[in-house]
Amino acid sequence: MGNWEYLPTDLIISISTCIARNADYIRFRATCSSWRSATDNRPHHLPRQIPFLLLPGETFTFYSPSENRSYLIPFPNGTQYHFLGSSHGWLFLMGPTTSLFLLNPFARSMIALPPVVEIPNLFDQVTPTDVERYRGFMDRGDRLSTIGFWKYLLHKGKLCLDRGSTGFWIAVAFLKSGLAFYRPGDKSWAHAGRYWQFADAELYNGQLYTITRGGILSTIDLAGSFKEAVVVSSSPFLFGQDVSIYLVGSAQDLLLVVRKYSYNSTGCRKTIGFEVYKLETEEPGWTRVNKLGDQVIFLERGTSVSLPASKLDGFEGNCIHFTEAYDPCEEDKYKGMDIGCYELEGGNIRQLLCCSPYSESAWPGPTWVTPCLW
Amino acid sequence: MADNGGKKITLKSSDGEEFEVPEVVAMESQTIRHVIEDVCAKNSIPLLNVNSKILSKVIEYCKKHVAAAEAAASKASTEEGTAAAASVTKPSDEDLKTWDAEFVKVDKGTLFNLILAANYLHIPGLLDLTCQAAADMIKGKSAKEIRKFFNLKNCISPEEEEEIRRENQWAFEEEKRTRAFDAYA
Numbered sequence: 001m002g003n004w005e006y007l008p009t010d011l012i013i014s015i016s017t018c019i020a021r022n023a024d025y026i027r028f029r030a031t032c033s034s035w036r037s038a039t040d041n042r043p044h045h046l047p048r049q050i051p052f053l054l055l056p057g058e059t060f061t062f063y064s065p066s067e068n069r070s071y072l073i074p075f076p077n078g079t080q081y082h083f084l085g086s087s088h089g090w091l092f093l094m095g096p097t098t099s100l101f102l103l104n105p106f107a108r109s110m111i112a113l114p115p116v117v118e119i120p121n122l123f124d125q126v127t128p129t130d131v132e133r134y135r136g137f138m139d140r141g142d143r144l145s146t147i148g149f150w151k152y153l154l155h156k157g158k159l160c161l162d163r164g165s166t167g168f169w170i171a172v173a174f175l176k177s178g179l180a181f182y183r184p185g186d187k188s189w190a191h192a193g194r195y196w197q198f199a200d201a202e203l204y205n206g207q208l209y210t211i212t213r214g215g216i217l218s219t220i221d222l223a224g225s226f227k228e229a230v231v232v233s234s235s236p237f238l239f240g241q242d243v244s245i246y247l248v249g250s251a252q253d254l255l256l257v258v259r260k261y262s263y264n265s266t267g268c269r270k271t272i273g274f275e276v277y278k279l280e281t282e283e284p285g286w287t288r289v290n291k292l293g294d295q296v297i298f299l300e301r302g303t304s305v306s307l308p309a310s311k312l313d314g315f316e317g318n319c320i321h322f323t324e325a326y327d328p329c330e331e332d333k334y335k336g337m338d339i340g341c342y343e344l345e346g347g348n349i350r351q352l353l354c355c356s357p358y359s360e361s362a363w364p365g366p367t368w369v370t371p372c373l374w
Numbered sequence: 375m376a377d378n379g380g381k382k383i384t385l386k387s388s389d390g391e392e393f394e395v396p397e398v399v400a401m402e403s404q405t406i407r408h409v410i411e412d413v414c415a416k417n418s419i420p421l422l423n424v425n426s427k428i429l430s431k432v433i434e435y436c437k438k439h440v441a442a443a444e445a446a447a448s449k450a451s452t453e454e455g456t457a458a459a460a461s462v463t464k465p466s467d468e469d470l471k472t473w474d475a476e477f478v479k480v481d482k483g484t485l486f487n488l489i490l491a492a493n494y495l496h497i498p499g500l501l502d503l504t505c506q507a508a509a510d511m512i513k514g515k516s517a518k519e520i521r522k523f524f525n526l527k528n529c530i531s532p533e534e535e536e537e538i539r540r541e542n543q544w545a546f547e548e549e550k551r552t553r554a555f556d557a558y559a
Contacts, residue, residue: 002486004524011493014501018509026545030517030538032526041541062544067514071544106544373542 005032012038017045020313021067022373047311049370051298051321054086060105062369065352066314073105082150084157084173085302089371092157092171092302098150102159102171106371113171113182116150120191124177126153152176158302160203170208170222172201179210181226192226193218202247202303204254209279211247211256217279236277236286242269244325246299250306253278256286257297257304257320271349274320274342292318292344298368301326305370318344323367339366383410384418385433391426392418395433402436404496423494428487435477435500442470478507482524517546 007015016039019025025043029036052062052071060073081095090102090111100113116122130152156174161167173180178193179201193210201210201220208220210228215235218228237243237258244259256277261269276297277286294317296309301323309317320342340351381397385406400419401407409419421429446466478485485504492500512520520526530538539546 001525002483004482004486005526005529007486007489008493011489011505014505015489015508018502018506019512020509021513023545024509024512024514026538026542027515027517027520028512030530030535030542030546031520031524033529033531033534035526036530036534036538073544106542108540108543 005034007034009038016043019043020046022046022050023067023071047307049089049305049307049372050312051305051307051315051368051370053323053366054091054369055366063366066312075105083301083367084154086300086367086369087159087303088161088163089369089373090159091369092159094150094154094157100157100173104371106373111184114188116154119154119173119175119180119189121177121194122153122175122180124175124194125197126176130176156301158201160201160208160303162203162206168203170203174198174201179220181220181222183222190226192220193228196228199245200247202249202254204247204249204279209247209254211245213245215245215256217256217284232279232284232286234285236275236288246304248297248299248304248306250295253289255279255289255297255306257299259299259322259325269338271322271338271340271342273347273349274322274344276320276344290344292320294318296321298370299323299325300369301367302369304368307370320344321368326367385429386418386420387424387426387429388422389425391429393426393429393433395437396440399433399436399440402440402497402499403432404498406495421495424491425487428484428491431477431480431484431488432491432495432497432500436497438473438477439470439499442466474503478503482511 012035016025016028016035019028022043025039025046029039029041050064052064055061055063055070058075058078060075060078062071062073063069064071077096081093084092084094086092089106090104092100093103094100094116098116100116102111102113104110153176154173155176158172158174159169160172161169169184171182173182173189176197177195178191179198180189180191182189193212196216197213198210199213201208203209208222209217209231210220211217215237216230217232218230221227221229236256237245242261244261246257246259248255248257256279258275258277259271260273260275262272263269276289276292278289279285280287292306294308294310295306296312296315296317297306297320298304299320299322307315309315309319315321321340322342323339325338340349342349382394383397383400383406385393385395385400387393397410401410406419424432449466478488480488485507489501489504489508492504511523515523
């Protein structure tokens with residue numbers, strides 16, 4: 001049998017560094033005190049972030065495709081909340097009425113944000129269609145009616161985090177008109193970019209970059225007035241083309257991922273391809289990137305990430321994993337489950353087949369999340 | 375490499391059994407290498423921490439890996455061009471991997487002793503192989519199952535256990551194998 005418990009410390013460490021999965025490593029350490037004390041609670045040989053597919057609802061279901069199993073974290077009254085995005089393992093939620101907060105289901109912690117109603121210029125650009133939608137909710141006596149209207153005004157939320165030593169973070173809410181920001185210690189939300197419609201924002205090299213739906217890249221001055229300064233005014237895709245765009249910070253570059261669609265006969269939208277660009281800083285502009293090398297991109301609703309495939313179990317590099325790009329203002333376009341993996345080499349898309357469509361919850365379909373485990 | 379019908383070394387296990395092996399095989403163990411090189415050649419090297427059963431397994435490993443290295447080296451020197459040599463060595467890499475995988479299919483007690491022996495004798499390849507085999511036995515098991523499998527007497531205090539669970543709640547949730555998704559089509 002062998003006295004496994006009393007192996008010399010360096011041998012316990014040798015075995016622990018052969019463990020390839022975070023969950024296995026955690027359980028390894030939870031067995032007996034000699035194994036626990038011999039090993040570091042921060043496994044440096046394992047990835048800090050693991051991508052999961054989050055299937056929201058009453059219980060958070062984190063599905064790991066490589067292990068083909070789910071991890072469940074209960075979330076009581078989950079359907080009363082509206083999911084605005086996930087970043088670095090924090091879920092940006094709205095609810096049950098107009099509260100906004102960040103929830104980390106892995107670390108079981110929560111950060112409250114000022115409520116929706118305090119966001120300046122929230123009602124700019126409200127269209128008659130939005131008002132109709134709100135009426136529609138009220139008429140149906142929808143129990144989600146209090147969120148039902150707000151979600152058209154605040155269509156996405158994310159947390160931008162400086163992963164370096166400062167730990168600086170800023171919550172960004174995407175509105176019909178501009179962006180709202182909140183930093184820890186602020187009294188309330190601040191506003192920038194009035195009358196612009198933003199697609200994404202990302203902290204990169206200490207700067208907050210934002211990109212509009214039309215592809216104009218700017219930086220936002222966080223120190224003072226939240227003024228925007230345009231960095232690149234030309235976009236690499238045709239204005240008006242039906243695309244979704246994402247800003248992804250990788251280890252080396254700030255990437256712009258352009259997701260292209262086509263429509264089938266039933267008006268259902270499907271992803272047909274991607275183009276990736278990186279920001280050139282000397283002469284600001286976008287250059288096309290044809291290979292991601294070892295990197296694999298996970299497009300999250302919130303903050304998308306680029307991770308090295310060699311550190312991940314069951315993922316290959318040079319790929320982009322995506323799920324349905326949910327925008328409450330375009331709800332009628334989602335009838336299928338547009339989920340899959342795009343290989344930059346060859347341009348093939350492998351669809352991920354999901355067997356349970358999400359019909360009644362206020363939550364959109366599955367989304368990638370990459371929590372930071374330590 | 376020339377034939378190694380040359381120098382032989384005798385290794386003596388803790389329970390008194392003697393094994394005569396070619397010196398080059400014995401030198402897979404860095405511990406033994408130091409004894410041979412630094413302490414001048416001895417007729418017989420006693421290994422107080424390794425019994426005969428384990429020592430014979432270790433010797434089997436060393437013999438196989440020395441032979442594989444020699445085969446690869448001689449093929450590379452006779453083949454012309456690096457491309458040809460690369461394609462020739464590849465199949466034997468696979469064979470060796472397969473052999474290694476079979477080699478560690480042993481009971482836990484033997485694996486335990488192999489790990490200790492590989493460590494004591496400083497045989498890096500064998501240590502990596504056996505540690506990986508132990509890590510593979512943990513894959514997918516719950517903490518309780520791991521304890522049972524390795525017969526670990528639970529010395530974690532209830533407070534410590536609670537703290538661990540709290541820090542990493544998600545990893546302790548009940549195993550749920552869902553086929554929510556079919557594989558990528």
